[in-house]
Amino acid sequence: MGRLENKVALITGGSRGMGAAEAQLFAEEGAHVIIGDILEEQGRTTASKIDTPDTRCLFERLDVLNVSNWKSVIQTIVSKFGKLDVLVNNAGVTSRKMLLDTSEAEWDRVMDINCKGTFLGIKTTIPVLKNSGGGSIINISSQMGLVGADYISPQYQASKGAVRLLTKSVAIQYAPNNIRCNSIHPAPIETDMTAEVRDNPEAFQNMLRRIPMARYGKPKEVAYAALYLASDESSFVTGSEVVVDGGWTAQ
Ligand SMILES: NC(=O)c1ccc[n+]([C@@H]2O[C@H](COP(=O)([O-])OP(=O)(O)OC[C@H]3O[C@@H](n4cnc5c(N)ncnc54)[C@H](O)[C@@H]3O)[C@@H](O)[C@H]2O)c1
Numbered sequence: 012m013g014r015l016e017n018k019v020a021l022i023t024g025g026s027r028g029m030g031a032a033e034a035q036l037f038a039e040e041g042a043h044v045i046i047g048d049i050l051e052e053q054g055r056t057t058a059s060k061i062d063t064p065d066t067r068c069l070f071e072r073l074d075v076l077n078v079s080n081w082k083s084v085i086q087t088i089v090s091k092f093g094k095l096d097v098l099v100n101n102a103g104v105t106s107r108k109m110l111l112d113t114s115e116a117e118w119d120r121v122m123d124i125n126c127k128g129t130f131l132g133i134k135t136t137i138p139v140l141k142n143s144g145g146g147s148i149i150n151i152s153s154q155m156g157l158v159g160a161d162y163i164s165p166q167y168q169a170s171k172g173a174v175r176l177l178t179k180s181v182a183i184q185y186a187p188n189n190i191r192c193n194s195i196h197p198a199p200i201e202t203d204m205t206a207e208v209r210d211n212p213e214a215f216q217n218m219l220r221r222i223p224m225a226r227y228g229k230p231k232e233v234a235y236a237a238l239y240l241a242s243d244e245s246s247f248v249t250g251s252e253v254v255v256d257g258g259w260t261a262q
Contacts, residue, residue, distance in 0.1 A: 012041070013039070013040035013041025013042070014040040014238060014242045014244065015041050015097075015238070015242055016040075016041035016042075017041065017042075018041070018042045018043070018097055018241065019042065019044075019088060019092045019094055019095050019096050019097070020037050020043070020044050020045070020096065020097035020241060021044075021045045021047060021084065021085075021088060021095060021097070021098050021136070022037070022044060022045070022046055022099040022101055023048065023073060023098075023099065023100055023101050023102035023128070023132060024048055024075075024101040024102030025044075025046035025048055025054065025057065025099075025101065026046060026048035026051075026070075027053055027202070027203060028202035028203055028204060028230055029151065029197065029202060029230045030046070030048070030099070030102070031046075031230070032230035032231045032233070032234040033099055033101065033230075033233075033234040033238075034046055034058070034061055034068060035234070036234040036235070036237075036238055037097075037234075037241065038062075038063070038068050039066075040238060040242075041066060042097070042241070043068070043092055044058075044061065044066070044069075045069050045070075045084065045088055046068065046069070046071070047071050047072070047073030047084050048070070048073060048102065049072065049073070051070070051072055054070040054072075055070045057070070058070040067091075069091070071084045071087060075100075075124060075128030075129075075131060076123055076124065076127065078131060078135070081131055081132060081135040081136075085135055085136060085139055088139075089139060094139070094142070094143040095139045095140060095143055095146065096140075096143060096146045096147065097147045097148075097149070098132055098133070098136045098140070098146070098148045098149070099151065099237055099241070100128070100129040100132045100133070100148070100151060101149075102124065102128055103124060103125045103128075103204075104120065104121055104124045104125065105163075105204055106120075106121050106163065106164050106166060107163050108163075108164045109164055110164055112164070113164040113166060117164070121166045121167055121170050122169065122170045122173075124170075125170035125171060125173075126170045126173045126177070129150055129174050129177060133148060133177075133181055133192070136148070137185060137188075137190065140185075141188050144189060145188060145189025145190050146189075146190050146191070147193075147240055147241050147245070148178075148181065148190065148191065148192040149192075149193055149194075149195060149237050149241060150174050150175075150177070150178045150192070150193070150194045150195070151194070151197070151233075151237075152171040152174045152194040152195065152196050152252070153167070153168075153171040153197060153198075154197065154198040154254065154256040154259045155167055155168045155171050155172075156168065156171030156174055156175045156196055157172075157175070157196055157252070157254070157260050158260055162217075171196075174194060175194050175196075175252060178192050178193060178194040178250065182249040182250030183250060191240075191245070191246075191248065191249035192249060193240050193248060193250065193252070193253065194251075194252045194253070195233060195236050195237060195240070195252075195253045195255060196252055196253065196254045196260070197228060197233045197255045197256060198222060198254075198257055198259040198260075199227045199257075199259075200227060200228045200230055200232075201227045201228070201230065205227065209227065221259060222259055223257060223261065223262065224257035224258055225257075226257065227257075228255060228256075228257055232255060233255050236253045239253075240253065
């Protein structure tokens with residue numbers, strides 16, 4: 012018996028990286044998974060590798076900033092599976108320019124995808140979770156949603172800090188509906204998002220010096236935290252923040 016047996020989970024940004032690792036692990040634990048992403052080809056390939064007759068894994072095109080995309084993905088999920096139990100708001104983007112080099116357009120892009128995209132997902136999904144008798148919303152924030160940094164533009168931190176507190180308000184407002192909402196705060200993880208830094212020896216060493224465990228995390232190390240929050244094992248956990256950062260924020 013898997014830890015997510017018969018649950019239905021929607022994971023945004025699941026075509027690659029941490030979202031793909033979560034899709035794989037959730038399916039191994041018995042869930043049906045829907046990957047929603049703008050990376051279509053990669054998303055279809057990822058989903059087809061995970062898909063089995065017992066635990067379905069489907070790809071749906073979803074731009075987290077597009078309300079009609081959200082509505083149609085939710086409609087597809089309900090018509091195929093009859094319910095939704097878990098939403099992982101994982102889609103996100105970063106930006107590496109310093110504050111004075113950051114344009115308004117770049118500020119808006121990062122804030123919109125990371126923060127407004129999460130809001131739209133929660134807003135569209137809550138009615139379905141209510142109809143399903145409750146559920147678990149997992150918002151992927153960052154260690155940068157907890158502390159500041161001296162080496163990148165602050166809009167990434169601002170967007171992830173906003174996700175942290177959005178999470179807590181949703182947790183309080185929908186606790187009576189048995190809908191839990193928690194955030195995960197990963198620190199540098201080996202994905203495409205961090206490839207540029209890892210490929211630059213000097214930048215890479217600078218990052219390693221900031222991490223007490225002196226290494227990047229693996230996507231699966233974050234997926235295990237998401238698995239706990241998605242499962243009924245965390246049935247009394249809401250409005251909380253799970254930090255998976257190799258000790259970054261312990262300093
Ligand atoms: N990698 C890290 O070190 C790290 C650390 C802390 C937090 N995070 C967060 O974890 C999440 C996953 O990041 P990752 O490292 O796997 O990055 P990634 O770049 O490998 O994956 C991000 C995914 O989000 C998708 N995406 C981007 N914009 C989208 C949109 N508008 N609609 C739908 N999908 C969209 C991308 O297509 C991609 O598949 C992000 O929210 C990121 O901010 C990453």
